[in-house]
Amino acid sequence: MTKILILGGGGMIGQKLAQRILDQNIFSNAQVTLFDRAFPPNELSAKTITGDISNPSTAQQLAHTRPDVIFHLAAIVSGQAEAEFDLGWSVNMMAMWHLLGALRDEHDASGGSYRPRVVFASSIAVFGGPFPDKIGDEFLSAPQTSYGAQKAACELLVSDFSRKGFIDGISLRLPTICVRPGKANAAASSFFSGIIREPLNGMEAILPVPDTVRHWHASPRSAARFLTHAALLNTDLLEGRRALNLPGISCTVAEQIEALRLVAGQDAVNRIKVKPDQTIMRMVDGWPRNFMPTRALALGFKAEKTFDEIINTYIQDDLKG
Amino acid sequence: MTKILILGGGGMIGQKLAQRILDQNIFSNAQVTLFDRAFPPNELSAKTITGDISNPSTAQQLAHTRPDVIFHLAAIVSGQAEAEFDLGWSVNMMAMWHLLGALRDEHDASGGSYRPRVVFASSIAVFGGPFPDKIGDEFLSAPQTSYGAQKAACELLVSDFSRKGFIDGISLRLPTICVRPGKANAAASSFFSGIIREPLNGMEAILPVPDTVRHWHASPRSAARFLTHAALLNTDLLEGRRALNLPGISCTVAEQIEALRLVAGQDAVNRIKVKPDQTIMRMVDGWPRNFMPTRALALGFKAEKTFDEIINTYIQDDLKG
Secondary structure (H helix, E strand, O other), X not given: OEEEEEEOOOOHHHHHHHHHHHHOOOOOOEEEEEEEOOOOOOOOOOEXXXXXXXXXXXXXXXXXXXXXXXXXXXXXXXXXXXXXXXXXXXHHHHHHHHHHHHHHHHHHHOOOOOOOEEEEEEEHHHOOOOOOOOEOOOEOOOOOOHHHHHHHHHHHHHHHHHHOOOOEEEEEEEOEEOOOXXXXXXXXXXXXXXXXXXXXXXXXXXXXXXXXXXXXXXXXXXXXXXXXXXXXXXXXXXXOOOEEEOOOEEEEHHHHHHHHHHHHOHHHHHOEXXXXXXXXXXXXXXXXXXXXXXXXXXXXXXXXXXXXXXXXXXXXXXOOO | OEEEEEEOOOOHHHHXXXXXXXXXXXXXXXXXXXXXXXXXXXXXOOEEEEOOOOOHHHHHHHHHOOOOEEEEXXXXXXXXXXXXXXXXXXXXXXXXXXXXXXXXXXXXXXOOOOOOEEEEEEEHHHOOOOOOOOEOOOEOOOOOOHHHHHHHHHHHHHHHHHHOOOOEEEEEEEOEEOOOOOOOOOOOOHHHXXXXXXXXXXXXXXXXXOOOOEEEEEOHHHHHHHHHHHHHOOXXXXXXXXXXXXXXXXXXHHHHHHHHHHHHOHHHHHOEEEOOOHHHHHHHHOOOOOEOOHHHHHOOOOOOOOHHHHHHHHHHHOOOO
16 A cells, blocks of 8 residues: 655645546555645545644644655745745745654654655746756756745755655656646736636636746646656655756747647637736746756656647646547 | 844854954944854953854844844854754754844834845855866755755745845855864864864874865955955845855865975874774765855955965964964
């Protein structure tokens, strides 16, 4: 049996990940537990626990069940972390501190035999400009948002607790996930999905930035695949550098729109309304645009090759064709 | 009046820094307060406060005095942080978290007018191998010690609290400080000073690593100068990247010994005894050897040009010629 705990299991990626684990025989006899503040209606055959991840006693209780694999996806999104400074640091950083401390207590209590795989959903927001044309695996992390700083701090914790042998962790700097199904969220990056999703659903979408903005994308399907791949990876291959830049698609908003035209026609494109938003523009300006994720590719992480493919993934997985 | 608070003011660098501020007219009408767990006997005309920096209420009390400039030098050294995991994270990271929170409370209470300069003593230990020949300003921080991870996490905090306007911070990645006067300490790097200091004082010194080990050094005098330079710097020039690699001297242990021979003769060199220590070798192996600190040089930070100069600085400042 493989005991799997997904923190943030009620979120979009958490649900996709649980579905993937339950549908495909990735872990032997997987027993999946989802933890979140709340859950959407769903038909997943997984246990759910509701609570607040930033509560230290919650971290202790979860650690005490000794999961073999913990996916940590729980986060306050970038826009909200920027607006609510305390909440962002509390949930996005201090909760990791409490969790790792609790896991270390279990490690100690087990006489050192308990050492769970922890897969942490970090983000390309750990990077801040100015950027090279393509960000390489040795580029500095100089975040320009609180969200990015919190993710980078967690990477350091995951790495040090792993180096000491308390856990066996890995941090994945996820590209912006696109196309997100469902409603827009408070992430400043939400529009990257909205301009594709809303038109495909016959609704109007707001574009708050110029169409020359370039960004780095992967589909929810790729995100779930990255996470399970990381859970099964031989972490010796990381050679002590436990935070990875992942593959994705680099394209401009204009190229996203062109792909939408190809897949769904001009009518869909006409539903995108330009409405500049200075706050979002300022945040997006500080975000990375393109990567050369050599290490992750060598370690077998795979993403889409074109933005058309990303749109078609959304249509297949979330509009059910 | 300039209210100056030096956290870790009882340590070697803290004392040198206080001396420099009091001797030279760097700040207008400087009123210096030193905070530490304990103080060595000294003749500095500075107020001293004794306490534990990792106590949140201590951080609040110190912040409540609203210093204009805060030098944060308080730390558990690398060897001890590696041996005592909890103590290291508590003093080297959580204490910064409490301090910055307390400073932010003062910022808020002042209606936003209080925004102190915070100069944080970070370290080249934020870097972990493999390294390029010379570490550039855009090289990733991938620490391989708890001490390095804690320093890197503090840099993220200083940067984000500064970006939000609560403080005006800067992190200095100090080279290994050499020659440290006084006794050896628990830093794994302590021997770099010991092999110069002990022979100059007629004592035997232990060399725990091969003499081919290359490392990055600056004198205590340079360290004090870096810190005051940072306190007076126009931080707009940092363009949001508030952690700096500083200038120093890159040399091998053999080159250090050769410089000792030049300055003090073969008798001094004969006092160095080779006694390999695997633990220290493993830690030092993961440390950086050389830098190209372009930004810091452009911002006016200056260090010694040769290791002879570093030895002579020790003789002038600490052996009083």
